[in-house]
Amino acid sequence: MKREDLEHILRAASKIAGDPDVVVLGSQAILGSYHEADLPDAAFASQEADLAFWNDPGDTKSTTVDGAIGVDSRFHTSFGAYVDGVSLEHTATLPSGWRDRLVRFETEATGGARGWCLEPHDLALAKLVAWRDKDRAFVRALIDAGLLSCAILIERAETLDTSPVNRRRILRWIALFS
Numbered sequence: 001m002k003r004e005d006l007e008h009i010l011r012a013a014s015k016i017a018g019d020p021d022v023v024v025l026g027s028q029a030i031l032g033s034y035h036e037a038d039l040p041d042a043a044f045a046s047q048e049a050d051l052a053f054w055n056d057p058g059d060t061k062s063t064t065v066d067g068a069i070g071v072d073s074r075f076h077t078s079f080g081a082y083v084d085g086v087s088l089e090h091t092a093t094l095p096s097g098w099r100d101r102l103v104r105f106e107t108e109a110t111g112g113a114r115g116w117c118l119e120p121h122d123l124a125l126a127k128l129v130a131w132r133d134k135d136r137a138f139v140r141a142l143i144d145a146g147l148l149s150c151a152i153l154i155e156r157a158e159t160l161d162t163s164p165v166n167r168r169r170i171l172r173w174i175a176l177f178s
Helices: 003-017 027-032 057-069 074-079 120-130 133-144 150-157 164-175
Strands: 021-024 048-052 082-085 103-105 114-117
Touching (some): 003 048, 003 114, 021 027, 048 057, 057 074, 120 150
Parallel strands (some): 048 082
Antiparallel strands (some): 103 114
């Protein structure tokens, strides 16, 4: 996915939900901080954007957006990108203070929608908590490209609300690259 795809998705999701503020939780949040020309290929390879909304009781907005422009929708087949409407409270395990570090992504092409993208280190830690091969490859690509600081990752990993075993595994993995 490229930035123009994310702009289009934010514009559409905001209109469908009737809410200008869209939280970008998945890997495409990296596009709020970096242009795809500055990213390794692994960082923007996904065609899925995980989106949530601040005020969304019962995840109604997320579910509606997912149904309208989610996987296998007309939007997906027409544009090659799609939304996974997710729950803000149940989707990602994030370090303390993540809301204060969100990156605002708003351009003319977002049509008044504001994407609130995870800061790259917070995004990387959410990926490491998930611990899937593709997520570790994503984080490794960002580290190798010099876009993440292992010191910041280690500092923030200490604040994750995850099991001590999982936290140690994450810290050991990060230490391999520091």
